[in-house]
Structures are given as C-alpha cells and as structure tokens.
Amino acid sequence: MDLTAFAEAVRGDDAVTVTGLGTRGGPVPGARDVVAPAAIEEVAPAEMTVRCGAGTPVDELQAALADVGQMVALPSGGTVGGALAVGRSGVGRLGHGPVRDTLLQLRYVATDGAVVTAGGPTVKNVTGFDLCRLFVGSLGTLGFAGEVILRTRPLPACTRWVAGPADPFALVRRLHRPTAVLWDGVTTWVCLEGHPADVEAEAAVTGLSEVDGPPPLPTGGRASRPPSSLRSLPWTPGTFVAQVGVGVVHTHEPVEPEAPSAEVVELHRRLKASFDPAGRLNPGISPLRSALSSR
Amino acid sequence: MEALLRELREALGPDRVRAGHVELGLYGRDASNIAGRAGAVCLPTCTEEVQACVRAARRHGVPFVARGSGTGLAGGAVPLDGALVIATTKMDRLLSVDVDDRVAWVQPGMLNLDLSRQVAHLGLHFAPDPSSQQSCSIGGNVANNSGGPHCLAYGVTSAHVLAVEVVLPDGEVTVLGGIDPEPDGLDLRGAFVGSEGMLGIATKVAVRLTPNPPAVQTVLLDFADVDAGAATVSAIIAAGMVPAAIEMMDALITRAVEEFVHAGFPIDAAAVLIVEVDGLPDGVAAQTERVRQIGLAHGARSVRIATDPAERAAIWKGRKSAFGAIARIKPNYYLHDTVVPRSALVAVLREVYEIARRHDLIVMNVFHAGDGNLHPLLVFDAREPGVLERVHAAGEEIVRVSVAAGGVLSGEHGIGLEKRDYMPLVFSPDDLDHQRRLRDAFDPDHLANPHKVLPEGSRCGDLQHVPAGAWI
Numbered sequence: 087m088d089l090t091a092f093a094e095a096v097r098g099d100d101a102v103t104v105t106g107l108g109t110r111g112g113p114v115p116g117a118r119d120v121v122a123p124a125a126i127e128e129v130a131p132a133e134m135t136v137r138c139g140a141g142t143p144v145d146e147l148q149a150a151l152a153d154v155g156q157m158v159a160l161p162s163g164g165t166v167g168g169a170l171a172v173g174r175s176g177v178g179r180l181g182h183g184p185v186r187d188t189l190l191q192l193r194y195v196a197t198d199g200a201v202v203t204a205g206g207p208t209v210k211n212v213t214g215f216d217l218c219r220l221f222v223g224s225l226g227t228l229g230f231a232g233e234v235i236l237r238t239r240p241l242p243a244c245t246r247w248v249a250g251p252a253d254p255f256a257l258v259r260r261l262h263r264p265t266a267v268l269w270d271g272v273t274t275w276v277c278l279e280g281h282p283a284d285v286e287a288e289a290a291v292t293g294l295s296e297v298d299g300p301p302p303l304p305t306g307g308r309a310s311r312p313p314s315s316l317r318s319l320p321w322t323p324g325t326f327v328a329q330v331g332v333g334v335v336h337t338h339e340p341v342e343p344e345a346p347s348a349e350v351v352e353l354h355r356r357l358k359a360s361f362d363p364a365g366r367l368n369p370g371i372s373p374l375r376s377a378l379s380s381r
Numbered sequence: 382m383e384a385l386l387r388e389l390r391e392a393l394g395p396d397r398v399r400a401g402h403v404e405l406g407l408y409g410r411d412a413s414n415i416a417g418r419a420g421a422v423c424l425p426t427c428t429e430e431v432q433a434c435v436r437a438a439r440r441h442g443v444p445f446v447a448r449g450s451g452t453g454l455a456g457g458a459v460p461l462d463g464a465l466v467i468a469t470t471k472m473d474r475l476l477s478v479d480v481d482d483r484v485a486w487v488q489p490g491m492l493n494l495d496l497s498r499q500v501a502h503l504g505l506h507f508a509p510d511p512s513s514q515q516s517c518s519i520g521g522n523v524a525n526n527s528g529g530p531h532c533l534a535y536g537v538t539s540a541h542v543l544a545v546e547v548v549l550p551d552g553e554v555t556v557l558g559g560i561d562p563e564p565d566g567l568d569l570r571g572a573f574v575g576s577e578g579m580l581g582i583a584t585k586v587a588v589r590l591t592p593n594p595p596a597v598q599t600v601l602l603d604f605a606d607v608d609a610g611a612a613t614v615s616a617i618i619a620a621g622m623v624p625a626a627i628e629m630m631d632a633l634i635t636r637a638v639e640e641f642v643h644a645g646f647p648i649d650a651a652a653v654l655i656v657e658v659d660g661l662p663d664g665v666a667a668q669t670e671r672v673r674q675i676g677l678a679h680g681a682r683s684v685r686i687a688t689d690p691a692e693r694a695a696i697w698k699g700r701k702s703a704f705g706a707i708a709r710i711k712p713n714y715y716l717h718d719t720v721v722p723r724s725a726l727v728a729v730l731r732e733v734y735e736i737a738r739r740h741d742l743i744v745m746n747v748f749h750a751g752d753g754n755l756h757p758l759l760v761f762d763a764r765e766p767g768v769l770e771r772v773h774a775a776g777e778e779i780v781r782v783s784v785a786a787g788g789v790l791s792g793e794h795g796i797g798l799e800k801r802d803y804m805p806l807v808f809s810p811d812d813l814d815h816q817r818r819l820r821d822a823f824d825p826d827h828l829a830n831p832h833k834v835l836p837e838g839s840r841c842g843d844l845q846h847v848p849a850g851a852w853i
Contacts, residue, residue, distance in 0.1 A: 132619040132724050155621050174563060186568060187540050200811045206789040208720040210537065210752040212526045212575050213790040213807055214834060215816040219571025240621040262595050262661055281664035310563035314481035333562045343565040349555035353569060356822040374566040
C-alpha cells in the first residue's frame with residue numbers, strides 16, 4: 087500500500103482507527119481499521135537518514151540499518167508509526183535521546199483524507215512550526231502517520247552491560263554519557279557503548295560485573311519523574327526498575343499520571359477540535375491519559 | 382494607544398514603558414534588514430508583569446511581539462502595525478540549578494553564553510552555541526529553535542529545553558513540558574519551541590545542562606579547492622562518525638578572519654574545515670585519526686591538530702568572529718541560512734558561487750557543513766546604486782537552488798518575515814493550513830507576533846525594507 091491508497095482508506099465520514107502489530111494496545115474498538123504503508127523506501131547512510139512507511143516493523147527497520155552500520159533510537163517491537171504515536175523511549179534513552187528527536191519529516195493523513203507534510207528531509211530544519219513534535223505522542227488523534235524520515239545514528243563499535251551493587255546516581259555523574267543506568271533499589275545495571283578501550287575503562291570505573299543485558303522490565307505501570315526524585319521512590323526495592331538520569335520508572339502496578347493544568351487541558355481540546363473537528367480519528371482516545379480510565 | 386500606555390505604566394511603573402521616538406525606532410527592528418513600527422515598548426521583570434502586558438494589549442486589541450536581544454536575522458522580532466514590544470532584557474537571571482536533574486531554570490532574557498559561564502564550575506554547559514551566543518538570549522533561542530556549530534552532535538535548542546513557563550496569548554500562565562521525561566499529553570513544549578513568538582511568550586525556561594566532554598580534539602584541515610573540502614565533509618559522515626562539529630570556511634572568509642584574529646589559519650587555502658571530536662579519550666583519538674586520513678585522501682594540504690586549549694579557543698574565536706571580520710571587506714552584508722542534504726554540498730556550493738558571479742556580488746561561505754547548513758554571506762556596499770536589487774535577486778536564487786537540491790528554507794535563523802513568502806516553495810496549501818491550525822489553537826485572535834512565518838496572501842502589515850545604507 088502506498089501513501090495515496092492509505093489516504094483513500096482513511097477518507098470517509100465514519101470513525102477510523104489505525105492498527106499496526108498490536109504491540110501497544112491495537113485498534114480502537116468500534117472504529118474501522120486502516121493499516122499504514124510498511125515499506126522501507128530509502129536508506130541513506132551518507133545522510134544518516136531513513137525514509138519508510140509508518141507501518142514498517144521497528145525490528146525490520148533496525149535490521150536494514152544494521153547492514154549499513156546504523157540504527158534509529160526507537161524502542162524495539164511494534165511498528166515505527168506505533169512507536170512515534172506513543173512516543174515512549176526505550177531503555178537507551180539516556181545515551182540515545184528521546185523518540186521525539188528522531189523524527190525529521192512526517193507525512194500524515196488528516197481527518198479529511200489530505201496528505202500533509204510536517205518537517206523536512208534534512209537533519210537540521212526550522213522551516214515553519216514543528217508539527218512533528220506535536221505528533222510524537224499524540225496517539226493518532228490528530229492524523230495518521232503514513233511515511234516518515236528518521237534520523238539515524240552510527241551503531242556503536244562495542245556495547246557492554248555490567249551489573250551489581252553500586253550507587254546509580256554516583257555512576258550517572260561519574261560516567262561520560264552512559265547509554266543506560268538502571269536500578270531496582272538494590273542492583274544497578276549499566277550499558278556502555280563506544281570505542282572498545284573506552285568501554286573497558288568505563289566498565290572498570292563502575293566496578294560491576296559483565297552481564298548479558300538489562301533486567302526484565304515490569305510492564306504493569308510506567309511513571310515519569312524528575313531524575314533527582316528517583317532517590318526516594320514509593321515502591322519496594324526489587325519491584326520496580328528505574329531509568330536513572332532519565333526519570334522513567336517501570337512498575338508492576340499502574341501509575342496514575344499527574345493532573346495537567348486547566349490551560350493544558352484546554353489547549354488539548356482546542357488542538358483536537360482544530361485538527362479533527364468531527365472526532366473521527368481514534369475516537370475516545372486522549373493523549374492526556376489521566377483524562378481516560380480504560381486506556 | 383494612549384489608554385494602553387496609561388495602563389502599562391500603572392502595571393510596570395513609568396520608567397519601564399517607553400514610547401519615545403528614538404526607542405520606538407530602535408525596537409522597530411532586529412538584526413535583519415527589515416524594519417517595522419513599534420507602538421510602545423515595555424520592559425517587564427517577572428512573569429506577572431509579562432502577563433499584565435499581554436492582558437493590557439488584548440484589552441486594547443493591540444498585537445504584541447516578544448523580544449529578547451534582537452539578534453534575530455529573519456525579522457521575527459520586528460513589530461508590525463504598531464505592535465507592543467515586550468522585551469525580556471530585564472528578565473536575565475539564572476533561577477536555579479539542579480545537578481542531579483542536570484537542569485537549570487532561567488529567565489528568557491538571560492544571555493546564552495552567560496548561562497554556560499555560570500554553570501561552568503559544575504563541569505556543565507548549555508549545548509546550543511549560536512555564533513551570536515555572547516549577545517543572544519535563551520528566550521530568543523527558544524523562539525527560533527536556535528542551532529550552532531556543536532548542534533551537529535548535540536542537537537538544536539528543542540533537544541535542550543525540557544519545560545517552558547509561558548504566558549499564553551489569552552493571558553493565562555502555564556507550564557508546557559516538564560522536568561520529568563515523559564509528561565502526559567501532547568508535546569506542547571516541542572510545538573512551542575521554534576514557534577517564533579506566535580504561540581505565547583516564554584517567561585521561564587528549564588534547560589538541559591550537558592556535561593563537558595572529558596576529551597576534545599580540534600582539527601584544522603586545509604584544502605586547495607572548495608569541492609575537496611565539501612567532499613571531505615560528506616566522507617566523514619558517510620564513514621559513520623558524528624563529530625561534535627564540522628565547520629567550513631572558504632578562501633575569502635578565511636583570509637578576512639586570519640587578518641582579524643591571527644589564529645594561524647592558512648591564508649592561501651581555498652577552504653578550511655574545522656572538525657571537532659569529543660568524548661572519551663580512545664574514541665576521540667581513533668576518530669581524530671580517521672578524520673585526518675579522510676582529509677588526506679581527499680587532498681588536504683595540511684591537517685593541524687590543536688594541541689592545547691588556547692589553540693582550540695583561537696580557532697573557535699576565528700570561526701565565531703567571521704561576521705565581524707567581513708566589515709573590512711565591504712560595509713554591508715546579507716547573511717543567508719538554508720540547509721541541503723549533506724551529499725549535495727559540493728553541487729550547491731558551486732551554484733552559490735555561480736549565482737554571486739552572475740549578479741556581480743562577492744559571496745563568502747562560512748557554515749555548519751556537517752549538517753548541510755549553508756550560510757552564504759553576500760557582502761556589498763549599499764551606497765552603490767542598484768546593488769540591493771542584485772543582493773535580493775541572488776538571495777532568492779540561493780533559496781531556490783537549496784530547495785531544488787532537496788533542502789529547506791532555514792536551518793537555524795527561522796522564517797520570520799524574511800522567508801515567510803517562500804514557505805510555499807516547501808509546503809503545500811494543506812501543509813500550511815495545518816500549521817495555521819496549530820497557531821489558531823494557541824492564538825485564535827492572532828495577537829501574538831502576527832504576520833510572521835505563515836504566508837497570508839496580499840496582506841503583509843506595514844512591512845518596509847530599510848532605506849539603502851541603513852542595513853546592519
């Protein structure tokens with residue numbers, strides 16, 4: 087399916103929902119499903135960019151990029167469009183940056199079936215308003231992503247995980263740009279990437295032992311906290327995994343997000359009314375998760 | 382306007398509301414070649430005073446324009462239709478620093494370099510480093526999503542702003558974004574950064590502070606022709622490296638800079654590249670060697686590696702004083718800002734020289750080559766009859782060849798008034814309509830910095846180009 091056919095599929099008067107691999111909750115019940123294009127259109131290693139359909143599986147994209155020694159900073163699993171629509175980063179956020187900074191250009195299908203381009207193909211661009219940022223994390227409520235251009239980054243020459251008992255906050259300060267520092271209240275895991283000799287030297291600084299990878303992350307809830315507040319968390323050690331230096335905490339129990347200000351709620355209402363006045367796109371979903379009970 | 386002035390004087394005190402002829406003239410322009418007309422100027426010192434200014438302007442139906450240091454190059458802070466200028470120069474304080482969060486809260490009028498200086502003792506800095514960093518404000522950086530040489534590896538302002546306290550165009554105050562990594566809801570912070578003052582006025586900014594790298598090497602490569610320098614840039618990126626910075630200067634600007642700062646730039650070079658690599662020591666050494674080899678393979682005549690911080694500082698002083706140095710060649714300049722794919726650098730640079738030749742103008746190129754961000758600098762003497770028309774014609778052609786090569790209108794200066802009417806070159810009517818929807822959701826009455834960024838048909842306020850000789 088190409089972008090034009092996708093736009094044709096979205097067009098109509100009925101409620102419509104976009105679905106990928108179902109990794110992040112799947113289609114909204116009671117709305118007609120559409121599926122975004124899923125081809126890798128252009129790998130441009132010399133530009134450090136890639137253009138692909140939003141329906142492309144993230145893992146398939148990473149495999150294609152690995153062939154040219156590159157990667158994108160998206161969490162594994164699901165589709166590219168799903169990762170962008172939800173906007174949550176993976177465990178490498180401390181070193182690789184947030185999902186929102188990977189998106190250079192977005193071509194999306196609007197509620198009226200128009201194909202709209204936001205951003206641009208170059209790695210640096212301040213031409214016009216930054217609709218790309220507005221769309222990352224919008225849960226498909228403003229338009230459906232069809233095709234994207236993403237910023238890639240070089241695959242590190244060496245990646246190593248180490249773990250053991252250590253003060254994770256001291257390590258975040260001591261190490262130079264670690265890729266991840268995880269902590270469950272007892273054990274600390276650190277991911278180091280870069281030149282092999284640097285990785286070895288940094289691993290020695292941690293005093294921790296080599297392990298295969300990160301611990302399994304609890305999937306019941308996800309909290310977003312200022313990084314400094316992770317020193318005193320309300321959860322029992324061993325029942326959570328915190329991304330130290332970032333502020334994301336993975337928990338077993340659902341976490342209630344903080345209530346947004348009245349002004350922020352009003353801006354959300356006006357943006358939805360402005361981009362999707364009839365409320366066709368992913369009906370019942372709001373990016374303000376606290377405003378919803380079930381999703 | 383008299384009633385508005387009375388109200389503002391009551392709220393701010395008479396000394397921080399100005400409507401004198403000289404001040405209205407000064408605040409009627411920024412560092413671009415465009416002048417407008419300010420109705421009044423106010424100098425608030427806190428969020429509540431900014432809010433009072435916005436509410437007063439609303440009550441009187443007067444548009445308002447936020448202004449930082451006025452160093453913008455695209456006319457973004459130029460007031461039209463007698464707008465109220467709300468200048469943040471008196472809001473220049475560092476409010477707090479949290480070393481665990483690596484976050485500082487600052488007022489919008491704080492100067493970019495002052496922030497880095499004030500956190501230097503913590504081993505931290507603010508990564509966006511525009512060449513104007515000694516005089517540009519953080520609020521201006523937020524409005525324009527500013528860049529700088531080191532944004533190649535570290536990202537532009539948007540990647541370094543976590544939250545913004547704003548006075549919305551309806552006069553309400555709220556915080557967009559947060560110190561936590563995934564605040565609930567739409568990324569309103571991301572939409573606000575780079576919106577050129579059209580979605581409200583930032584009154585406090587939470588910026589990310591970046592740890593200083595443990596190792597840095599700065600490499601100066603010298604080429605006998607521009608193509609070889611540009612090809613080296615593409616080859617470095619294609620080799621899978623993202624240096625902290627890759628800057629290029631051509632022959633004319635290198636000579637002008639060397640005469641100005643005496644940093645040891647080769648004055649007979651057709652082009653020089655400044656490549657900076659940072660990080661941990663072994664990675665830095667390996668990348669420096671790789672850069673040297675790529676340079677030599679592309680015909681570099683010499684590769685100099687700065688051996689101490691003083692030598693590094695001299696090289697960067699040269700790069701960042703480039704625009705001061707050109708005053709020795711001609712009294713006036715017009716600085717452009719476009720981005721092209723990095724693989725198109727050689728071809729587009731050739732066209733830029735050809736355009737200048739056709740219009741009988743001198744062009745100098747000093748730019749962020751690593752991310753394809755061109756800054757062709759047309760220098761001229763505005764007293765020469767007919768020269769302004771040639772400068773504008775050449776400028777438009779530069780924009781068009783950049784877009785034709787797959788590029789965009791601006792990499793860091795913004796659209797403002799300067800490039801507003803070029804927006805249809807890169808965006809369809811539907812694309813522009815959706816940008817308008819974002820603006821309308823924040824500012825349905827179009828009182829916040831109206832007439833900027835989005836083309837609006839025949840209506841363009843009382844915009845006027847400055848008379849010849851008045852250009853900066």
